[in-house]
Amino acid sequence: MSQRPTERTPSDRSRPGVSVELTDLTRTYGQVNALDGLTLRLEPGELVALLGPSGCGKTTALRILAGLDEATSGTVAVDGQDLTSVPANKRDMGMVFQAYSLFPHLTVLDNVAFGLKLRGDDRTNRHLRAAEMLELVGLSEHSEKYASQLSGGQQQRVALARALAIRPRVLLLDEPLSALDAKVRVQLREEIRRVQLEVGTTTLFVTHDQEEALAVADRVGVMSHGRLEQIAAPAELYAHPATPFVAEFVGLNNKVPAVVSAGKAEVLGVQVPTLVGSVEDAGLAMVRPESLSVRADSEGTASITSVAFLGPISRVHCTLADQTPVIAQLTSSQARDLAPGQRVSLEVEPAPVLVVPAATMGA
Amino acid sequence: MAEAAAGRGRRAGARLREGAPLLPFFAYLVIFLVIPTVAVLVGSVYLDGSFSFGRIHELFSSTALAALWKSVLLSASTAVVGAVLGAVLAWLVASSPPTSVLRRMMLSLCSVLAQFGGVALAFAFVATVGSTGVLTLWVAHLGVDLAGSGWLYTLTGLVLVYTYFQIPLMVIVFLPALEGLKAQWREAAVSLGATGWQYWRQVAVPLLTPAFLGSMLLLFANAFAAYATAAALVSIGSPIVPLLIRQALTSEVVLGQSGFAYALALEMIVVVAVVMVAYTLLVRRTSRWLR
Amino acid sequence: MTRRTRALRVVLLVLFGIFFLLPIYASALFSLRRPGGGHSMAAWTAIVSDDQLYPAVLVSLGLAFVSVVLMLLLLVPTMIWVRLRAPWARRLVEFLCLLPLTIPALVIVVGLKGVYAWVTYFLGFIGLGESALALTFIYVVLTLPYAYRALDTSLSAIDLQTLAEAARSLGAGWTATITRVVVPNIWSGMLSASFIAIAVVLGEYTIASLMGYQNLQVVIVLLGKTDGPTSVAASLATILLGFVLLLVLSLATRGRRRHVVGGAVR
CATH class of the missing domain: 3.40.50.300 (P-loop containing nucleotide triphosphate hydrolases)
Known part of the structure; x- marks a missing residue:
């Protein structure tokens, strides 16, 4: 935005x-x-x-x-x-709940007009406003139905209209x-x-x-x-996740052993800048699957354990020389020739990474 | 054609195999529930080889009509009082924590008093406000004659004792509806600007009304069909329909009233069935709302 | 909750408490009265010693036991079978089980009197003759609505179809499937059906008195005319027994629920 x-x-x-x-x-x-x-x-x-x-x-x-x-x-x-x-x-404050919050004894229109009725709006005005809100969420033609006649998604849209009506x-x-x-x-x-x-x-x-x-x-x-x-x-x-928790909770992450010195981390043989909050010596680098590339290489130290095809993309599960499991995300065309058991070499793109202490992350 | 017939045959065969294990159950209920009921229906118009509306006609005699009126009065008044007070008690129970021992004790007590009391309740009230009842003797010191002219053994007494089991019955049948009110409804109403009172007035009460009326009908049917309490309390006269049935049954040989009991039982079935159908319709509506 | 609502709740609870507990408390005091004045436990010991009362207590306990067994034998296999193999019969079975709520016991008695000769013939045939145990057949009908609901709840809580298919695929026949796989899983429903049936049978008066049998409640009413304290003691005892049965049931189910929650936390 x-x-x-x-x-x-x-x-x-x-x-x-x-x-x-x-x-x-x-x-x-x-x-x-x-x-x-x-x-x-x-x-x-x-x-x-x-x-x-x-x-x-x-x-x-x-x-x-x-x-x-x-x-x-x-x-x-x-x-x-x-x-x-x-x-x-x-x-x-208009509030939309997880589910089932529409009043079952009122029509969709009366549900949306409920808050306006409490505010003393007259019938015409509140029905006009409610109809306007229903149009906003695209449910005008359902205004005379009851909650039990709507799908879950429709019910939530009515709940949104009801919350906004006031x-x-x-x-x-x-x-x-x-x-x-x-x-x-x-x-x-x-x-x-x-x-x-x-x-x-x-x-x-x-x-x-x-x-x-x-x-x-x-x-x-x-x-x-x-x-x-x-x-x-x-x-x-x-x-730029600021804490190990954020790095781990948001998105899928690999934890790859790394050594940090002078603001740079060495990850899989590549020098990568580190994010604020990283450790200053050895740790685990949080590497996104899409930051890894996989190249077939009979001399490579990593090997493929499995390949999951997910339509446009594929996830390639590999094991590093020290048995660390990592996942690389490639476009499916890039992954076409990769097969389980194959020896490969992995490369990491030089985007900044967060390096966390090995101990806090656990196994 | 032949194939269709064979398919039907196979299906019928499957039905038979599936149905066979249910036979003991159906046979049992036919013998001990359906046949007695049918016997009442038939017996009220057809007995000893002749068909007549004479017994139905007897239902419109002054004795039978008076009993019906008093039965309706008793059932309706205790249903209304029981429903109102029972709903209040149910609200008290519903707003207590669901695991509290007090709540469980209250519900167990309600269940016993509502469904299995009968004779015991009659005696409990004799022991309390009868002529030598505990409460009667206590207040006698104050110069109050609580037992009065034996009102406990009349219709007035029945109203009191019936109310005593109608309130707990209301708690049991109304509590599920009360607990079906979802927390989100209150919170949605409040966030839209409703005060506690407005929430009750505009959301809770309209939602609970069908369940409340339905429960009231159930209470009516319950009182109308009750026998044990009345029989234990009232030994002289037959002010209400169940006691009139007792009289007809025990004296039918003497008075040649054979068959009047059938007509009265038919009357009871009709009243209770109509009320129960209305109850089912109302409750079906609520259960869609308060699932 | 505001302080005013809380105060209102306390006041109302006290009023309801007085209304409901006073008759029970009064019964307890009344049952301890001695005809000449003073107190004694005579009325309570009469329950197990009185020549008229004690046999009736035994009759009612016997009726309760036999009715529970017969009810379970009739209802449990039927309900399981309906869910497994004959779902088309489910509405009918439910209707029949709940019918006794609409057809008062009084009506059943009137109807039975009409086919009485036939009933006595049947009872004579199975060797019960004039025994009060004959009541058991009608009592089973009276317990059906309560028992059906209890069993229905516990059957709905398990995935019966899958359980049965698993058992059958492992080589169990229908009998083994029902007795060794399904029944252990609906044990709590069977227990509550049984407890409620016991309470119904011990409190039953209408049918016994009009059919001329002497069960506990009939004798209590008879005694009421001559020995007030004893009849009050006996009727209080039935209420208390019913209360204890239902409370134990309610606490037992709570124990299980808490167990599940505890497991989820750990």
Whole structure:
């Protein structure tokens, strides 16, 4: 995204995006620290994805922002206004849940108009607004149906329309795609992004699926054990992981023995620049599968154990001389002549790598 | 043609083989459930070789109508009171932690009182507010005559004792609906701006209404068909239909009333069946919502 | 939850507690009364010593046992078979099992009286004659709705089809499949069906009294006319026994659930 969010023309459908600040949030359940000093700022109109394994605190953070959970300490501010003690129903936040959150006794149209009814809008106005929202998510012709008559993907689109109908200050998406089929998931995440760009609402998107986070977000925050490990634009996060956890969690990585000296690492015989945070002596370099190339070489020290054909690309599983397993990702045409058992030599492209201490990564 | 017939034959043969192990079950239920029921249906219009609507006609005698009216009054009043209070108690149970021992004790007690009490409940109330009941003697010191003119053994007493088992029955049948309310619905409503009261008024109550009405119908049927409690309490007179059936059964030889019991039993089947069908329809609707 | 809701909950719980526990507490006090005044356990010892009551207790316990066995023999193989080989009969079996909820016991008695000669002939034929154990055949019908639900729940919790196919592919016949593979997996459902059936049979009064048999509840009502404390003690005992049976069942299933959760955490 070269365009800055604030420079977008504000849509007439919604109020322009506002900033969100979570400051030093902690949340403890008995002995467990769900959040351990989380600080996060969302710029106006921005879509930030919180990514992490289950139990990392990402949903807790979203629920505290929504007012559905209370922080043990720390503050929540929206547009510079402290909301910490404002109850959930006064926060003006549109929320989309994992699944099954539509009211089953109301039609699609009445579901979308529900929040407007609570705000005292008259029937005509709220139905106009609800119809407009349904058009935005492409479900106009289903407005008289009930939730039980819709597919899972359609239900989530209605939930999105319902959340946006109240012109929320912030849109909160709590794993909105995790209950859907893979194909619908991809379709809907693009739809969510399109709608979000159109209305310009500041959005927090919680997910455990890295592909999803990288695909939709302006910035992705990776969380672990209640703390933010790194927050950066998707490409930045992928190319320059700041911590071993991020390097390992985002994307597939090989751990190749490396020796570092003077800011350069020697990996598979090639001198490669190192990223900030790397160790200063021997360690393991985190090498992306697509940074490796494989060449048939009867003198090579590595050998192929198997080749997995995945359509346009293939993954070649190899074993190095010291028995370290590595995976190289090639285009399928490059991999055409490679076969298990073959001796090969591996080469790494000279992109910067993170070198982590061998001990912390374990086996 | 011949092939189709052979296919049908094979299918019928398969059905027979599949069905054979079910025969003992079906035979048993035919003998001990279907035949007695059919006997009632037939017996109410056809007995001793002749067909007549005489017994059905007897249902419209003043005695039978009075009993029916009192039965309906008893069942309806205890169903309404039981449903309202039972729903409140179910809410108290539903909002307690699901693993708490207190909750399990409450549910077990409800289950016993609702379904297996019968005679025992009658005696519990005799021991409490009967003429020498424990509570009666306590308040007698205060100059209050709780046992009064033996109201416990009349329709009034039946209303009290029936309510005592209707409330727990409501808890048991209504609790699943209450627990079917998903947390997301409350949270969605709140995030859209609803206060707690607005959530109840606009989401929870409309969702629970069919289940509530259905449960109330079930309570009505339950009270209408109940016999043991009434039989144990009321030994003189036959104010309600089940007791009239007892009277017809025990005195049919003497009074030559043979067959009146059939007609009364038919009346009971009809009332209970109509109510149960309405119940099923309402509950089917809810179960689609509150899965 | 606000403080006001919490206070309301406590007040309501206390009121319901008084309404439900007072009659039970009063029964307990009443059962300890001695006719002349003072207290004694005489009414409670009468349950196992009274000439009229004790035989009725034995009759009801015997009825409970026989009914449970017969109910399980009738229902378990039928329900398993329906799920495995005859799914077309499932709705019919369910309908028949739940029918006793719609057809009151009172109606069954009236109907049975009509075919009474035939029933006594049948009972004489299988050697039961005038014995109260004859009631067992009708009691099984009364327990069906409860037993069906309990068994249905536990059958739904396992993948019966796959289990049976696995057993059959390993060479088990139908009998071995049912007795050695399926039954051990629905043990909890059979247990709860049995407990509920026991509670139903011990509390049954309608059919026994109108058919002229002396089971526990019939004798309790008879005694009520002459010996109040004893009849109250006996009826309280049946309630408490039912309560304990159901509570044990509920705690036993909780134990299992906790076990699963513990396993998942580790």
